[in-house]
Amino acid sequence: MKQGGVRYLSAGLITVAFLGGPVEGAAQADTILAADTILAQEGIYNRPFITSVGRTAIGGYVEGNTNWFKEDGLGEGFSMELRRFNIFLFSTISPRIRLIAELEFEHGTEEIALETALIDFRVSPSLGLRGGIILPPIGFFNQNHDSPNWNFVERPLVSTEIIPSTLSEVGFGVFGKFFPGKVTVSYDLYLTNGLRDGIVVNDQGRTHIPSGKSEEQFGEDNNGSPALSGRLAARVPGLGEVGGSFYTAKYNTFVIEGDKVDDVRRVSILAFDAQTSQPWGEVRVEVALADIDVPASLSELFGDRQWGGHIDVTVPVWRPRMAGYPRHSTLELGLRLERLDMNVGTFSTTGSNIFDETTAFVPSISFRPTSDTVFSFNYRREWHRDMQGNPTVITAGYQFGLATYF
Amino acid sequence: MPRPKRTARTRWLRVLPLFSPLLIGCDLLVPGLPADNAILDAPLDGLLPEQLAVHLAGDEEFARRFSPADGVGPTFNATSCDQCHVGEGKGHVIFNLTRFGRMGPDGFDPLRELGGPQLQDRALPGFLPEQIPAGVTGAAAFMPPSVTGLGFLEAVDDATLLALQDPDDADGDGISGRVQLLDASTVISEIADLETVVLGDSPTRGTLVDGQFIGRFGRKAGSINLLHQTVNALLQDMGLTTDIFPRDLLNVQTGNFAEDGVIDPEISSSVLNSLVFYLKTLREPLRRDETHPDVVAGDALFGSIGCADCHLPTLRTGVSELPQLSNVTFHPYTDLLLHDMGPELDDGYTEGRALTAEWRTTPLWGLGLSADFQGGQAFFMHDGRALTLTDAIGLHGGEGAASRAAFQALSAEDKDRVLAFLRSL
Numbered sequence A: 001m002k003q004g005g006v007r008y009l010s011a012g013l014i015t016v017a018f019l020g021g022p023v024e025g026a027a028q029a030d031t032i033l034a035a036d037t038i039l040a041q042e043g044i045y046n047r048p049f050i051t052s053v054g055r056t057a058i059g060g061y062v063e064g065n066t067n068w069f070k071e072d073g074l075g076e077g078f079s080m081e082l083r084r085f086n087i088f089l090f091s092t093i094s095p096r097i098r099l100i101a102e103l104e105f106e107h108g109t110e111e112i113a114l115e116t117a118l119i120d121f122r123v124s125p126s127l128g129l130r131g132g133i134i135l136p137p138i139g140f141f142n143q144n145h146d147s148p149n150w151n152f153v154e155r156p157l158v159s160t161e162i163i164p165s166t167l168s169e170v171g172f173g174v175f176g177k178f179f180p181g182k183v184t185v186s187y188d189l190y191l192t193n194g195l196r197d198g199i200v201v202n203d204q205g206r207t208h209i210p211s212g213k214s215e216e217q218f219g220e221d222n223n224g225s226p227a228l229s230g231r232l233a234a235r236v237p238g239l240g241e242v243g244g245s246f247y248t249a250k251y252n253t254f255v256i257e258g259d260k261v262d263d264v265r266r267v268s269i270l271a272f273d274a275q276t277s278q279p280w281g282e283v284r285v286e287v288a289l290a291d292i293d294v295p296a297s298l299s300e301l302f303g304d305r306q307w308g309g310h311i312d313v314t315v316p317v318w319r320p321r322m323a324g325y326p327r328h329s330t331l332e333l334g335l336r337l338e339r340l341d342m343n344v345g346t347f348s349t350t351g352s353n354i355f356d357e358t359t360a361f362v363p364s365i366s367f368r369p370t371s372d373t374v375f376s377f378n379y380r381r382e383w384h385r386d387m388q389g390n391p392t393v394i395t396a397g398y399q400f401g402l403a404t405y406f
Numbered sequence B: 001m002p003r004p005k006r007t008a009r010t011r012w013l014r015v016l017p018l019f020s021p022l023l024i025g026c027d028l029l030v031p032g033l034p035a036d037n038a039i040l041d042a043p044l045d046g047l048l049p050e051q052l053a054v055h056l057a058g059d060e061e062f063a064r065r066f067s068p069a070d071g072v073g074p075t076f077n078a079t080s081c082d083q084c085h086v087g088e089g090k091g092h093v094i095f096n097l098t099r100f101g102r103m104g105p106d107g108f109d110p111l112r113e114l115g116g117p118q119l120q121d122r123a124l125p126g127f128l129p130e131q132i133p134a135g136v137t138g139a140a141a142f143m144p145p146s147v148t149g150l151g152f153l154e155a156v157d158d159a160t161l162l163a164l165q166d167p168d169d170a171d172g173d174g175i176s177g178r179v180q181l182l183d184a185s186t187v188i189s190e191i192a193d194l195e196t197v198v199l200g201d202s203p204t205r206g207t208l209v210d211g212q213f214i215g216r217f218g219r220k221a222g223s224i225n226l227l228h229q230t231v232n233a234l235l236q237d238m239g240l241t242t243d244i245f246p247r248d249l250l251n252v253q254t255g256n257f258a259e260d261g262v263i264d265p266e267i268s269s270s271v272l273n274s275l276v277f278y279l280k281t282l283r284e285p286l287r288r289d290e291t292h293p294d295v296v297a298g299d300a301l302f303g304s305i306g307c308a309d310c311h312l313p314t315l316r317t318g319v320s321e322l323p324q325l326s327n328v329t330f331h332p333y334t335d336l337l338l339h340d341m342g343p344e345l346d347d348g349y350t351e352g353r354a355l356t357a358e359w360r361t362t363p364l365w366g367l368g369l370s371a372d373f374q375g376g377q378a379f380f381m382h383d384g385r386a387l388t389l390t391d392a393i394g395l396h397g398g399e400g401a402a403s404r405a406a407f408q409a410l411s412a413e414d415k416d417r418v419l420a421f422l423r424s425l
Helices: A003-019 A026-035 A158-162 B008-013 B016-024 B049-063 B150-154 B158-164 B186-195 B226-238 B269-280 B293-304 B367-373 B389-394 B398-408 B412-424
Strands: A051-053 A056-071 A074-094 A097-106 A111-124 A127-134 A169-178 A184-192 A227-236 A240-250 A266-278 A281-292 A305-318 A330-341 A357-370 A373-385 A393-405 B097-104 B107-109 B138-142 B180-183 B212-215 B338-340 B358-360
Touching: A127 A184, A158 A281, A158 A305, A158 A330, A169 A227, B049 B269, B150 B226, B150 B269, B158 B212, B186 B212, B186 B226, B226 B269, B293 B412, B338 B398, B367 B412, B389 B398, B389 B412
Parallel strands: none
Antiparallel strands: A051 A056, A056 A074, A056 A393, A074 A097, A097 A111, A111 A127, A127 A169, A169 A184, A184 A227, A227 A240, A240 A266, A266 A281, A281 A305, A305 A330, A330 A357, A357 A373, A373 A393, B097 B107, B097 B138, B180 B212, B338 B358
16 A cells, blocks of 8 residues: 555544444443344455365355357357356454455456455444545445345446446445434445546547446556445335445546646536345345546536436245255246436537436246245346437346355 | 146246247347448458458448547547548538638738648647637638548549540530649659559559649548648548658647647558548439339439439449459549539638639439438538538539529429439439
8 A cells, every 4th residue: 555545544433433432341332243244335245155274254256157148139258257257355353353365266367456455443332444545435345246145137327337346445434323212323444545537538439337347546646535435324114224325536637746737527427226125035235326527528428427226126935945955946037127328418509418328127036945045147238329319229138046155 | 736846947937038039130239230321431342351350440430539649639620530530421510620721912822831732730738729710811611521432533544534625615505514634743753653543555544644643532632642632631530650750730820839749740651541541432312212113203204304414323443453443334423523613602711723713523322311311301512511411402503503503493302303313313
């Protein structure tokens, strides 16, 4: 980590430690940690770890799938991919200090990334300090993206194109929970190095927030202005969790060696998410809106507003008894509806809508022999209209996926 | 009667309906091919597998979004070929190019020293887009044309075009088309050499006419062949350098500050060649409803009112290095000549020896598919100023004025027949 990151990290940890209030007993903290681990905030810890070496546990997940798609009658045939092989390390250094790290291999060894490497220090149930390579809490998916938890082979478009999941950034912040009545309220607030110029300087020919991610940001911020992200959520027992979150950052390099070389350009994302788990099934919703300062010379071609959303419904329809498997094996039906608009607005020359829109419909049949493993068969039908709004291009096909924790 | 006991085997039967999508079959659930006559990006029939491989490589480059790391910019209009030519069809007016210059006592000056003749109205962050400089006497917007079937137009012999000319209207029909002639600069001569094919006694295209080359591509016929058109578009539209144009475009209004930092040429000769081959080997557009009685009648009317004098229905290629393009009769509805279109279409801008009111006859093939590639609203004429075919016909002045008057004198039914014919192209 270079100077800027160290400065922010150490200053933040020291400041919040002094303001954090009295330290409670370790036993109480353990009880609280164990009692409520299904909040979105706890997603990174809500994983099975099967092997322990001393105080460190090792686990992970693997995800692979097959694809067979056609776009307007043309397809590439049948293909298979091993999308991800992720290894977790989890260590309880002391009752109040935890470390978690995740190393991700995508498509074999095509991409290798340290996706998470963070230290949590629990001052009290209502205050924890977190620093390292974190997952900014935008929406639900970014912190809860493990494939074995989802019945759909593809990640939601809103969670990959607007919220650039998996978004890992180096930084620090605070998090915690309050318990007013029966409601659990959680909060997260972080400063991170943020995204870079790739949001508009990319090979997409349009505004593309995921292209603003860069490994270089793990070492040094490109503009010396940290991104701020946060999430406030409430969970009501028996109902579920709703959350509102934001992310805002200056993304471009506007000063070089003290001289201003560009206007300051900001990207801001606002997200809403909701989840409920009922006896009849689960519903997950996420909607995100992005506002991006784009150079005037790129406007219209590069969108300055984007939005997307999805709703997933999963219903268990059968719990078969299978020899050698626990009773909670389930066969589940699911449906995802999603929509993405990468360029909200109208053309100044014609007054007509700028499209660049995608709508998708994804029914699924999934079998979970255990809660940690899912076999999922998806049919995916996607309608895309280009920026000009030319006749819709339809892509459709089948995917069969396997994902399991280990 | 007691119900039979449900066994594990019979329970499995309950989930079979869930797999019904598989049983329904692919046809209902997976999109089929669009109609052959609704697309413009199909390859020529009969390409060998080896030719198809190069064609598809060119297709990929045509669709590729070039990034700043690839060398796009620093000033540009678009970042890929298919942004302007979606589906290889006509482009949307938001991608109109602006070209400008100044008319002086020595003729038209494209103002190259001031960034002319094309305005790059977009720029990478950290660079400024161009603006039209002071002192310009003419500026024209150029809507992106369809790029399909261009290999046929390129393969027409120079002699065929020269024979079609009637610059002094010797036949007295009011039509006086002439070929565009471009100075044999070093660059154009090199481009002509690179594309010269001698399959008989001597080259039949890229020949010199009074020391100049015949232009045939572009609204003003400012390019002599597809290689010329492609390197110009890569540089002027996208800011991509090639062996032929190895220097980036710079915004001279900002003092020629630094280039984009990418080693030139940014486009290799193999990529360039695959792009040119792709354009050569795109099939001509196929017609729709051509046997409908109204379309047949409209075709006859199109000829009788004089439209076909410039929008020549039939041309024939000469000898080509590609057998699929050699000695082929085809139907582009153009004569590739310059015609005076009257003051309404005189934007004060020109190229080569064309007068400012002269435009190369636009091929009409694929016309009926315009809206499908322009966002549902068709735009016509060189800058998209006409929103209907009737409006477009109404803008034909100069050598087209007599045909326009003849069309306007038709009965409503006959006008509809002409329009039905145009939509069938």
